Amino acid sequence: MYMAKVVGSVVATQKDDSLIGRKLMIVQPIDSDRKPIRTEEVAADTVGAGVGELVLLVRGAGARKTQREGVRNKDVVDSAIVGIIDRFDK
């Protein structure tokens, strides 16, 4: 899993059916000192995250496990926001 900051969203009218109605957020991976690392990605929000919030990302098949079995089988998503970070304990 990865820590990231939500920096915006992507609007795409022409897209795969499985993306219809999904909030596609632009996320900037960060470390626990909140410094940006690697490069921006897009993740499907599943917990109501907003711009500016620090979030937890998963990639790959895990990103589709948030959906019901049937829907999951046609879901193209490969990155999802699965938590909103309250704080880092270090």
Place this chain on the structure above:
Amino acid sequence: MYMAKVVGSVVATQKDDSLIGRKLMIVQPIDSDRKPIRTEEVAADTVGAGVGELVLLVRGAGARKTQREGVRNKDVVDSAIVGIIDRFDK
């Protein structure tokens, strides 16, 4: 998921059967300031994207979920264009 710009296409006559009839586009990953990041890849188009358009990419098994169940089981594709970006909201 990743943001990218379509910069061309690849022509390959000798290829896996599952690639026959598929548009194989050269894509340059970008960030939301449209700056190039990482390196070029090839993605199977599934939404009618053209050269110069900004698109949404998925990688891994998600890239095969755009196909019907039977076809998917023999599909070698590991990267697909699944949306055409209208705009970034930041």
Place this chain on the structure above:
Amino acid sequence: MYMAKVVGSVVATQKDDSLIGRKLMIVQPIDSDRKPIRTEEVAADTVGAGVGELVLLVRGAGARKTQREGVRNKDVVDSAIVGIIDRFDK
């Protein structure tokens, strides 16, 4: 698999159901000279690892294999701590 050092933990109240009750540790990948490599990640602890310990990480579907079959099917985790390193033999 990857070697890493546990540097802290993440607290997130709003999260996917499958993350409830899981210890989400901030990990810094290292090499066998204990030097930091790449960038921080978050991994679900499955062996009782504490801050400062050197651990073994797995990514992808392997990270979900620590769970029972039913639970695994709804588990979003894509990175898990699966061992506490005693020593490196070189």
Place this chain on the structure above:
Amino acid sequence: MYMAKVVGSVVATQKDDSLIGRKLMIVQPIDSDRKPIRTEEVAADTVGAGVGELVLLVRGAGARKTQREGVRNKDVVDSAIVGIIDRFDK
């Protein structure tokens, strides 16, 4: 998918059964200007590619989809050559 140039092959007598009889090619990923990018990998050839040819690579489960169902279930391959590139259209 990735563009690459075949630069040689690997000979390994002691190996997993599923690799017996497979051509294991050393490939250097390239961009569409034929410049080398990232680092060398090894891919199982499935289309008769030779040294010096430009090829299309897939990674992960897609690399095993070139095999029949039964064989695929014991196949350790995670990278395969699935096309020989004729040209780049840009």
Place this chain on the structure above:
Amino acid sequence: MYMAKVVGSVVATQKDDSLIGRKLMIVQPIDSDRKPIRTEEVAADTVGAGVGELVLLVRGAGARKTQREGVRNKDVVDSAIVGIIDRFDK
């Protein structure tokens, strides 16, 4: 697949059951000029590789295909040594 040199092993008493009895080797990825590339990883040995040997690595689900079906379903391994390299032909 990746080329690598075995540089040591990891000892971990507290670990996932599926790692018990497995040789966990520290591997340094290399290119075909034997130069180190990227960073060290840990891979489960499946072909009797020793320190100093050049080996072939696979990552992801392919690394679990070396195990019998039942065992594989609980196997957390995401990287395995599946061949000992005799030579590079270039």
